[in-house]
Amino acid sequence: MSMRSFLDERIGLGSGWRAFTHRPWPGGPALRHAVFAALVFLFVQQAVLGIVLAAYYSPSASDAWASTAYLNDQVALGWFIRGLHDHGASVFVVLAVLHVAALAFAGAYRRPRELMWLAAIAVLGLALAEGFTGNPLPWDEKGFWAIQVELGIAEQTPGGGAIKRLIQGGSALGNLTVLRLFVLHVFVLPLALLGLLAFIARQRRRHGPAAAADARSHTYAPGQLMIDVLAMTVTSAIVATMTMSAHGTELFAPADPTSGFQARPEWYFLFLYKLRHYFEGSLEPIATVVIPGAAVTFLAAAPVIDALAGRIGRITVLAGLSTMLAGAGLLTAIAMADDRGDESYGKALEQANKESVRARNLAREGVDPRGGGAVYWNDPEYKVKMLYTEHCKNCHALDGTGGGEAPDLTDYASTEWLSALIRDPNDPRFFGKTKHDTMEAYGPDKLTEEQLADTVAFLESMMDTEGKMLDTDAIDRGKVLWNDELDCNNCHEIEPGKDNEGPNLYAHGTTSWVNRVIRDSGAKDLFGEHAQMPKFADKLSDAEISSLAAFVVAQRDR
Amino acid sequence: MVQIPSDDDPNGTIATATSSRRSLLTVAAGALGVGLAASVLGPALVFLGHPLEHDATAGDGEFIPAGPIGQLGGSVPVKVDLFADRVDAWNRVVQVKVGSAWVLQQGGELVALSTVCPHLGCGVDFDAGANKFYCACHKSYFALDGAVESGPSPRALDRLDVEKGEKLVSIRYVRFKVGIEAKEPIA
Numbered sequence: 001m002s003m004r005s006f007l008d009e010r011i012g013l014g015s016g017w018r019a020f021t022h023r024p025w026p027g028g029p030a031l032r033h034a035v036f037a038a039l040v041f042l043f044v045q046q047a048v049l050g051i052v053l054a055a056y057y058s059p060s061a062s063d064a065w066a067s068t069a070y071l072n073d074q075v076a077l078g079w080f081i082r083g084l085h086d087h088g089a090s091v092f093v094v095l096a097v098l099h100v101a102a103l104a105f106a107g108a109y110r111r112p113r114e115l116m117w118l119a120a121i122a123v124l125g126l127a128l129a130e131g132f133t134g135n136p137l138p139w140d141e142k143g144f145w146a147i148q149v150e151l152g153i154a155e156q157t158p159g160g161g162a163i164k165r166l167i168q169g170g171s172a173l174g175n176l177t178v179l180r181l182f183v184l185h186v187f188v189l190p191l192a193l194l195g196l197l198a199f200i201a202r203q204r205r206r207h208g209p210a211a212a213a214d215a216r217s218h219t220y221a222p223g224q225l226m227i228d229v230l231a232m233t234v235t236s237a238i239v240a241t242m243t244m245s246a247h248g249t250e251l252f253a254p255a256d257p258t259s260g261f262q263a264r265p266e267w268y269f270l271f272l273y274k275l276r277h278y279f280e281g282s283l284e285p286i287a288t289v290v291i292p293g294a295a296v297t298f299l300a301a302a303p304v305i306d307a308l309a310g311r312i313g314r315i316t317v318l319a320g321l322s323t324m325l326a327g328a329g330l331l332t333a334i335a336m337a338d339d340r341g342d343e344s345y346g347k348a349l350e351q352a353n354k355e356s357v358r359a360r361n362l363a364r365e366g367v368d369p370r371g372g373g374a375v376y377w378n379d380p381e382y383k384v385k386m387l388y389t390e391h392c393k394n395c396h397a398l399d400g401t402g403g404g405e406a407p408d409l410t411d412y413a414s415t416e417w418l419s420a421l422i423r424d425p426n427d428p429r430f431f432g433k434t435k436h437d438t439m440e441a442y443g444p445d446k447l448t449e450e451q452l453a454d455t456v457a458f459l460e461s462m463m464d465t466e467g468k469m470l471d472t473d474a475i476d477r478g479k480v481l482w483n484d485e486l487d488c489n490n491c492h493e494i495e496p497g498k499d500n501e502g503p504n505l506y507a508h509g510t511t512s513w514v515n516r517v518i519r520d521s522g523a524k525d526l527f528g529e530h531a532q533m534p535k536f537a538d539k540l541s542d543a544e545i546s547s548l549a550a551f552v553v554a555q556r557d558r
Numbered sequence: 559m560v561q562i563p564s565d566d567d568p569n570g571t572i573a574t575a576t577s578s579r580r581s582l583l584t585v586a587a588g589a590l591g592v593g594l595a596a597s598v599l600g601p602a603l604v605f606l607g608h609p610l611e612h613d614a615t616a617g618d619g620e621f622i623p624a625g626p627i628g629q630l631g632g633s634v635p636v637k638v639d640l641f642a643d644r645v646d647a648w649n650r651v652v653q654v655k656v657g658s659a660w661v662l663q664q665g666g667e668l669v670a671l672s673t674v675c676p677h678l679g680c681g682v683d684f685d686a687g688a689n690k691f692y693c694a695c696h697k698s699y700f701a702l703d704g705a706v707e708s709g710p711s712p713r714a715l716d717r718l719d720v721e722k723g724e725k726l727v728s729i730r731y732v733r734f735k736v737g738i739e740a741k742e743p744i745a
Binding site for chain 1: 579580581583584586587590591593594597598599601602604605606607608611612645646647648649650651652
């Protein structure tokens, strides 16, 4: 017994295929009948892609972005798979619209195909719902703000408050929101779509795809079969080409509830977005409920309109549908043109793309489990700020926050900072709240402004002077003041290694000097026994201390 | 092909004449369909198979500080937990427990034994009464130097590299393949 007859006897494979290909096809092969085949094909492709994406995606507010960035940027062909799924969604919406239009122009809403027609409208609705629930899943800036705004719109409609709360899983966006959108997107809506597509397929077998004037007997294969497969091939090629040319699809920076991201919906929602602009304030429900509701009701009523008004009814249905499509197309075009002409939106988008590149590069190291936004903790600049906040800020104020017990490090070692320090070292800004009180203040009576400037110039000459214009005369005058007139050298050494009452100022204000202070400010040639600052050599790693030193020194050059 | 009589062709001869063309077209359509399926399934399988070639986790193989010298190295084994940064797919977790080791003094040197049983990977415990290591899952018993005394374990407990610093003992944590005689690190 051959495998074929074995399977045929048990599950009717061969006879099922024969019944499928040899079924009558009234009117013969036609391109418009192939839209449904392409729709079914794309549904299956989306399902397969969705299943494999789910093998890497983690539906929680803290994991969603990082797992999407991982599967998109690190897993083999991840960009391609995710791109196919995203562009496939766009093409699916287009096909769902074409499907409704093809049925309308074939008059396939008339008896006995009314339910098939309603199912086709529902398929379009579910296609949009898949977009609505799928686009926020990466929990990037675009997805986050899209769902935020869309749920806000839903709230304005009657009963919308409850819908928003149900989808959101409470009063704010979070883990439950992502999970609920995920459940809708991968279980509820696809099952409903599968049911509807199966229903339409059965209806087509029962009644034929549309009424046909041509009474000759045709079968599905090979004519329509070939056209269907070609339509699927073209669909697949379009999705693949879109994916290749965009190199996958966009993934913005992780959701940040405090950012000013300029939210725009996916292109197939743009017409609704634009429509709202014409109905502001209390009129808004006209755009969000009344017009869309009227459009859907009109389409659903097509069988009735046609039956009541005959030829005029048919014209009404087609004119109505054409108006809707033209209107939606026009609104979409206006919205796109507006954005293209909007300079601030262009800049914001450019900025968002830069943020995206930065965040995704940082994500390659792995993201802290506390959430997508934690990706920025990988940034060395952020890390050092956090170190400063954790270990330094309690005593050393910076930019107006923290501290008060030890010198304020805002503009540390800048000309202004050094000048003010010499004028009054015991000011609370400097050593006023520490045990260091032996240095005398050099007020204007002891040191003129010019002399102060010369002294500071001399001090600055001991710092990293590469690429700086130096006033050598001022430095020389400062050196004389330092050694002879002010007797600074009585307490402060300026040769490496020597110690004295005050800190040795050789190379002070450089990273190496600050590094030594952080390691052990109580070293003999630094602040000695009066030092109150903890010895960070025991607490922080060498790399951490170096990064902090560089950070402190960088305050001067801001 | 079955001959299909119709009004135009009562004997079904036209259908016979066209049947080879019909089946050829059907086969072509089928071939295109298979190609379409492969164009998505191929990349999808590469995507799913990514972990075959790439490790999703990282963090093994470094010396990890285990504790101060003074507290380790008695003749009674001490269990130390080893903490390190670890990458797990999209996450990087800072200072998470990556494993643990039994540390004791053996023949004048400090020995660290992985707590992972070489049999099937259960956690190895210390029986203070019998002065033996044992694995409760399948009843393997090990001497203090790690040698198998009884039970199904195919090899002795896995020794980990130990490094003595001025104050700290560090251990290089590595996971080894289980169920085989040879001590092979998991790549």
